[in-house]
Amino acid sequence: MPIVEFLQVSKRFGRVTAVDAVSFAIQRGEFFSLLGPSGCGKTTTLRLLAGFEQPDAGEIRVAGASMRDTPPYERKLGMVFQSYALFPHLSVERNVAYGLERRRLPRAAIAAQVARALELVRLPTAEFAGRRPAQLSGGQRQRVALARALVLEPEILLLDEPLGAIDLQLRKAMQLELKQLNRALGITFVYVTHDQDEALSMSDRIAVMDRGRVAQLGTPAEIYESPRTAFVAGFIGESNLLPGPGGRGVVVRPERIELRTPGEPPAGWESLAGRVDEVIYLGERLRILVALADGGRVNATLPNQGQLTRPVGWARGDDVMVCWRAGDGRTLEDA
Amino acid sequence: MRRLSTWLLLGPGVFWLGAFFAVPMLLVLAASVMPRGVYGGVEPGFTLEHYRRFLDPLYLHVLGRTVVWAGSATAACLLLGYPVAWVIARSRRHRQLLLLLIVLPFWTSFLVRTFAMIFLLRDTGLINSLLLGAGLIRAPLTLLYTPFAVLLGLVYGFLPFMVLPIYASLEKLDPALLEAAEGLGARPVARFFTVILPLSLPGVIAGSLLVFVPALGSFVTSDLLGGAKQVMIGNLVQNQFTTARNWPFGSAASFAVMALVLVAVGLSIRWRDRGADGEPAA
Numbered sequence: 001m002p003i004v005e006f007l008q009v010s011k012r013f014g015r016v017t018a019v020d021a022v023s024f025a026i027q028r029g030e031f032f033s034l035l036g037p038s039g040c041g042k043t044t045t046l047r048l049l050a051g052f053e054q055p056d057a058g059e060i061r062v063a064g065a066s067m068r069d070t071p072p073y074e075r076k077l078g079m080v081f082q083s084y085a086l087f088p089h090l091s092v093e094r095n096v097a098y099g100l101e102r103r104r105l106p107r108a109a110i111a112a113q114v115a116r117a118l119e120l121v122r123l124p125t126a127e128f129a130g131r132r133p134a135q136l137s138g139g140q141r142q143r144v145a146l147a148r149a150l151v152l153e154p155e156i157l158l159l160d161e162p163l164g165a166i167d168l169q170l171r172k173a174m175q176l177e178l179k180q181l182n183r184a185l186g187i188t189f190v191y192v193t194h195d196q197d198e199a200l201s202m203s204d205r206i207a208v209m210d211r212g213r214v215a216q217l218g219t220p221a222e223i224y225e226s227p228r229t230a231f232v233a234g235f236i237g238e239s240n241l242l243p244g245p246g247g248r249g250v251v252v253r254p255e256r257i258e259l260r261t262p263g264e265p266p267a268g269w270e271s272l273a274g275r276v277d278e279v280i281y282l283g284e285r286l287r288i289l290v291a292l293a294d295g296g297r298v299n300a301t302l303p304n305q306g307q308l309t310r311p312v313g314w315a316r317g318d319d320v321m322v323c324w325r326a327g328d329g330r331t332l333e334d335a
Numbered sequence: 336m337r338r339l340s341t342w343l344l345l346g347p348g349v350f351w352l353g354a355f356f357a358v359p360m361l362l363v364l365a366a367s368v369m370p371r372g373v374y375g376g377v378e379p380g381f382t383l384e385h386y387r388r389f390l391d392p393l394y395l396h397v398l399g400r401t402v403v404w405a406g407s408a409t410a411a412c413l414l415l416g417y418p419v420a421w422v423i424a425r426s427r428r429h430r431q432l433l434l435l436l437i438v439l440p441f442w443t444s445f446l447v448r449t450f451a452m453i454f455l456l457r458d459t460g461l462i463n464s465l466l467l468g469a470g471l472i473r474a475p476l477t478l479l480y481t482p483f484a485v486l487l488g489l490v491y492g493f494l495p496f497m498v499l500p501i502y503a504s505l506e507k508l509d510p511a512l513l514e515a516a517e518g519l520g521a522r523p524v525a526r527f528f529t530v531i532l533p534l535s536l537p538g539v540i541a542g543s544l545l546v547f548v549p550a551l552g553s554f555v556t557s558d559l560l561g562g563a564k565q566v567m568i569g570n571l572v573q574n575q576f577t578t579a580r581n582w583p584f585g586s587a588a589s590f591a592v593m594a595l596v597l598v599a600v601g602l603s604i605r606w607r608d609r610g611a612d613g614e615p616a617a
Contacts, residue, residue, distance in 0.1 A: 050514075050518060051517075052514050052517075071517070072514070072517040072518050073517050073518070073519075073520045073521055073522055074520075075518075076520075077518065078518070079514075079515065079518040081511050081514070081515060083509065083511050085509065085511035085512050085514065085515035086515075087512060087515075087516075087529075087530060088512075088534070089533045089534055098516070098519050098521075098529070099519035099520050102519060102520040102521050102522075102525060103520060148515075148519065149518075149519075152519065152520070
């Protein structure tokens, strides 16, 4: 049985439909991401699951039970907020203890569990327990927020852009740690983000949201390799939208494009004629922009194998043939 | 340059406070330890007689009553004002209108508003007429010139001073904190005592001081609504300076009140600093 089910769930704010008849199921232990640009409805979806918003239509089930009449304080979900929402008037220790105190556990048990939770997120109790949130760095606050949610041993942990306010270096490290926590604790993670790299690298499955609907749901590889709509193709990774059969668009990822000298393409390959417009050096890759004869543009990404210094390297103004394997082009459903 | 501009900015205020606050204060302090003049005023000399006289049970009783009333008015303002401040802080559309309604009474003179309460409370006033008319009572209730009337007047007069600072601290409260508490299993009552109240404590303390201190020194309300029977310390001081012509005693009484105010402020500052640490409340 899925641990979370959304059945035709809708939520409106005034005239705006934030979530529009969304259905999906999350399996136990899964790292499930809701990915999309701001305003796509991903945060509202998470807040509906947490119980901070009530659906206007449809049903949300957790472990098979309808959540219709269950207030947030009885849902037993952990939540990590984008702003962390740590209690500013309480120490780190009392912040983490907050949920346990509400359950009226004995003091000794609370202290032991708090210490364990702080250890789990690698905050030494001796050093941090007495500090106030204002005395912590962004990354440390993030860990306290995580410990505060995890100490209650929830079956599901909801994370609303938890790494949004952390600098890049730390974010990469935290991504790995979150993924490892998900595996080690067996807790289902529902993760909201607008960062496609984050979603691709951490998730078991991703629901890409667009204007209140799930545009596509699948594993990171499925979504990257086979985007169903122009929106998904454009939002996740870089892509080239090329004319395809029947007037529908075909998406080819830049790293699947090959550039050859004009001539006959190999069997089973598609090709278009163009001229090199720009060669951009990116370090481990080269990006070559090709102006097509019909006025379109193709972005081809080649691994840096020293082409710049070799005679086979491309230069601005070269005539080229843009080629890709027919199997690497994805015909879109919507354009 | 920087020092010059600092002094230019501070100068007028410092002069004003020095000339019209500190100097009169020192004059009152001096008067409180000087012998009383025959025709009012003071005579040269030094005496603690006025402070001793203030320790007379008669006056201590007035002081005690004043503290109780000011304290009750503060408590009533807190109980009435906190929910109002909460609603205003949480409302989106009507916030400006509600705030306007809170400060609206200030547009009329305090004296006029207190007189208006007489029309409301007296035997032939609006309340008694309505109750008599409805047949709920047979004889008019004695409302005016009672402790109740004084308390009513104090609460009415000072309620906005309680609402506004509490509103200011509730308005800054991040709604995500309440959701975090709710997600961690806190029911509404627990959320109030563990998150909302501790975080609005600075507003509660500021509001309580803004009500308690002026209520302690008020004399118009008790004069108009309490009649001669319900004297507060403010009336006592006023009488000494006017009809009784005993400036030194009036000065001593007002310094006694000021000492009380200092104690109240000191206690509330200590309470705020300790309250911030937040023992588990619920």
